[in-house]
Amino acid sequence: MTEKLSMHIDAYEKNWIRASIVLLIVFVIAISVAGFSFGIQVPTVEQRVDPNTIATDPNSPWSEPGLRELSPGEYEAYILAQTWQFLPNKMTVPVGSKVTFYITSKDVQHGFKLQDTNLNVQVVPGQVSKLAVTFDEPGDYFYICTEYCGAAHAVMFGTLHVEP
Amino acid sequence: MTNQNEEFKPKGTLLILAIFVVTLILLWGSVYMILLSRGVTL
Numbered sequence: 001m002t003e004k005l006s007m008h009i010d011a012y013e014k015n016w017i018r019a020s021i022v023l024l025i026v027f028v029i030a031i032s033v034a035g036f037s038f039g040i041q042v043p044t045v046e047q048r049v050d051p052n053t054i055a056t057d058p059n060s061p062w063s064e065p066g067l068r069e070l071s072p073g074e075y076e077a078y079i080l081a082q083t084w085q086f087l088p089n090k091m092t093v094p095v096g097s098k099v100t101f102y103i104t105s106k107d108v109q110h111g112f113k114l115q116d117t118n119l120n121v122q123v124v125p126g127q128v129s130k131l132a133v134t135f136d137e138p139g140d141y142f143y144i145c146t147e148y149c150g151a152a153h154a155v156m157f158g159t160l161h162v163e164p
Numbered sequence: 165m166t167n168q169n170e171e172f173k174p175k176g177t178l179l180i181l182a183i184f185v186v187t188l189i190l191l192w193g194s195v196y197m198i199l200l201s202r203g204v205t206l
Contacts, residue, residue: 039205
């Protein structure tokens with residue numbers, strides 16, 4: 001005597017499984033389009049540094065944090081996070097500039113979010129986070145610490161002014 | 165009894181589910197458009 005085994009799946013459950021598969025496909029396409037067609041990347045570890053000497057070593061760009069102009073409209077920003085401030089906490093660039101940010105911390109873990117842009121990174125001691133932003137609109141862009149870092153975390157912010 | 169269960173259409177539940185799914189699609193889509201509009205980070 002043989003008994004044929006079969007699994008019964010409710011029609012609604014089948015549709016839900018199909019919808020879940022479609023959702024996964026949509027997410028993969030959306031992430032691929034953002035990453036490969038539009039160039040929106042998550043930050044990777046650019047390099048490793050020694051947080052104990054990063055601010056004092058004369059060969060370290062973070063010993064004098066700030067903006068460097070590479071060419072007209074192209075800048076590098078070396079930003080040092082520490083409790084409870086960003087160095088520098090004020091920068092100015094002309095509209096249309098592309099700024100590549102190199103951010104690290106010399107003490108505890110911080111966050112760096114530049115408002116109204118896609119720049120939002122963790123700032124980890126010993127690691128350098130790198131991302132770039134092109135500023136097409138003039139105005140003040142605030143950058144804030146997004147990782148709780150102690151008593152004065154709430155006042156840890158800076159301003160990037162994009163002048164017309 | 166079994167036949168009655170198989171014919172049961174949970175229209176209210178499906179309606180709530182549809183509203184939920186459409187709301188999620190609109191919210192997620194709007195955030196995705198904001199992400200794309202803010203440009204590259206390379």
